[in-house]
Amino acid sequence: MSTETEKRALSSELLFAEAQKVIPGGVNSPVRAFKGVGGTPVFISRGEGARVWDTEGKVYIDYLGSWGPLILGHAHPAVVEAITLAASQGTTFGAATEREVRMARKITEAVPSMEKVRLVSSGTEATMTALRLARAHTGRSRFVKFEGCYHGHADPFLVKAGSGLLTQGISDSAGVPASVAELTIPLPYNDLDGVKEAFRKYPNEIAAVFVEPVAANMGVVPPNDGFLSGLREITKTHDALLIFDEVITGFRVGYGGAQSLFNIVPDLTCLGKIIGGGLPVGAVGGRADIMNRLAPLGDVYQAGTLSGNPLAVAAGLRTLEVLQAENPYPRLEKEADFLCTQLTAAARKSGIPVACNRAASMWTLFFTAGVAVRSYRDVQQADRTGYSRFFHGMLKQGIYLAPSAFEAAFLSTAHTHADTELTIKAATKVFEELCAS
Numbered sequence: 001m002s003t004e005t006e007k008r009a010l011s012s013e014l015l016f017a018e019a020q021k022v023i024p025g026g027v028n029s030p031v032r033a034f035k036g037v038g039g040t041p042v043f044i045s046r047g048e049g050a051r052v053w054d055t056e057g058k059v060y061i062d063y064l065g066s067w068g069p070l071i072l073g074h075a076h077p078a079v080v081e082a083i084t085l086a087a088s089q090g091t092t093f094g095a096a097t098e099r100e101v102r103m104a105r106k107i108t109e110a111v112p113s114m115e116k117v118r119l120v121s122s123g124t125e126a127t128m129t130a131l132r133l134a135r136a137h138t139g140r141s142r143f144v145k146f147e148g149c150y151h152g153h154a155d156p157f158l159v160k161a162g163s164g165l166l167t168q169g170i171s172d173s174a175g176v177p178a179s180v181a182e183l184t185i186p187l188p189y190n191d192l193d194g195v196k197e198a199f200r201k202y203p204n205e206i207a208a209v210f211v212e213p214v215a216a217n218m219g220v221v222p223p224n225d226g227f228l229s230g231l232r233e234i235t236k237t238h239d240a241l242l243i244f245d246e247v248i249t250g251f252r253v254g255y256g257g258a259q260s261l262f263n264i265v266p267d268l269t270c271l272g273k274i275i276g277g278g279l280p281v282g283a284v285g286g287r288a289d290i291m292n293r294l295a296p297l298g299d300v301y302q303a304g305t306l307s308g309n310p311l312a313v314a315a316g317l318r319t320l321e322v323l324q325a326e327n328p329y330p331r332l333e334k335e336a337d338f339l340c341t342q343l344t345a346a347a348r349k350s351g352i353p354v355a356c357n358r359a360a361s362m363w364t365l366f367f368t369a370g371v372a373v374r375s376y377r378d379v380q381q382a383d384r385t386g387y388s389r390f391f392h393g394m395l396k397q398g399i400y401l402a403p404s405a406f407e408a409a410f411l412s413t414a415h416t417h418a419d420t421e422l423t424i425k426a427a428t429k430v431f432e433e434l435c436a437s
């Protein structure tokens with residue numbers, strides 16, 4: 001780009017055109033490309049608190065929150081201070097550090113089922129390691145996942161997956177050998193009979209059941225009463241592992257995650273997002289007898305140059321410290337409930353049937369014929385075009401939602417009641433415009 005261009009505030013359109021010349025699809029993660037809602041992705045220049053600014057200086061109230069990590073909002077002073085201090089002492093050593101011990105202890109104290117924990121650099125690494133551990137521990141190769149759930153982009157999980165795949169209308173990925181995909185058993189979420197049938201069909205072959213305890217990658221779909229406890233019972237009966245993918249729900253739906261909320265003890269848990277405070281951290285943890293299989297102690301190999309990275313751990317540790325000290329969950333619950341209730345009422349007032357699914361401070365507004373959304377099949381009935389029009393209407397109003405009907409929106413501690421009132425006002429205007437058009 002010419003120096004003249006560099007001086008002028010670059011529009012998202014111009015940047016996207018440039019980006020597509022050197023980055024596949026112009027983005028470094030597919031869901032950012034606005035394929036699910038159409039139009040040009042907004043290029044963000046900075047964020048602070050509950051707001052982000054695009055490269056031309058337009059400000060938005062941000063409910064994407066980088067897909068979940070930013071429960072404290074953008075550039076939280078305590079988190080920035082922790083990263084700055086860590087950076088001044090060196091960015092990586094490839095050696096053990098005291099901070100990693102503190103982080104591991106913090107996680108095991110918050111999530112007692114995680115007797116031991118291994119830090120990695122993404123949710124994908126956490127889930128792929130959990131699967132390898134489960135297969136080693138049980139000596140079995142098959143595993144169950146649920147349609148519409150997303151567990152990162154490792155080959156075995158790209159079967160009937162949610163998030164970016166669902167957004168693009170595909171559920172599997174090219175490049176995954178049939179020999180790998182056939183070991184994945186995709187079942188309907190919230191359907192215990194389907195799980196029982198799978199164990200009947202594959203006796204002693206299923207290593208684990210992977211589940212998002214609150215699904216958030218087909219939009220937010222909470223578990224039906226008894227679903228999670230049913231999974232715990234079935235996996236125990238068949239000596240299979242129950243693996244909670246809490247990359248989104250961990251420290252989001254409560255300080256102890258969904259397993260604490262629903263009082264379920266999984267065998268392994270995967271974490272990410274919030275525990276990195278906005279920097280790359282994932283974690284896999286659980287029963288010590290299983291975790292001790294990990295190298296260098298055991299025979300299951302897993303490694304990472306930047307695992308437990310000093311800056312990322314500093315950001316994550318400070319985030320957990322703030323959450324533990326301030327316990328923002330009751331206020332987040334109240335504010336999110338107010339927002340979702342008002343959004344639903346505003347839509348209905350304009351004659352637009354919606355269903356707002358919420359779990360703590362994460363939510364999804366489904367454009368449905370007023371039908372409750374409790375499964376992947378229900379999600380597929382939702383009106384994507386309706387959501388896209390709503391998304392762009394809100395963007396115009398300076399409200400940044402998830403650029404996909406199949407993701408969650410997130411409230412942070414930085415969002416004020418005035419912000420949610422502004423959001424409801426904007427939504428009311430957009431619903432009226434949609435109704436009039």
Ligand code: KE4
Pocket residue numbers: 029030031032067121122123124125127150151152153163164212216217245246247248272273282407
């Ligand atoms: P990462 O590898 O993206 O850190 O985590 C993978 C992952 C695992 N498990 C769950 C439940 C997840 O939601 C994710 C990643 N979430 C998506 C959005 N819902 C990340 C956004 C993206 O792909 O850019």
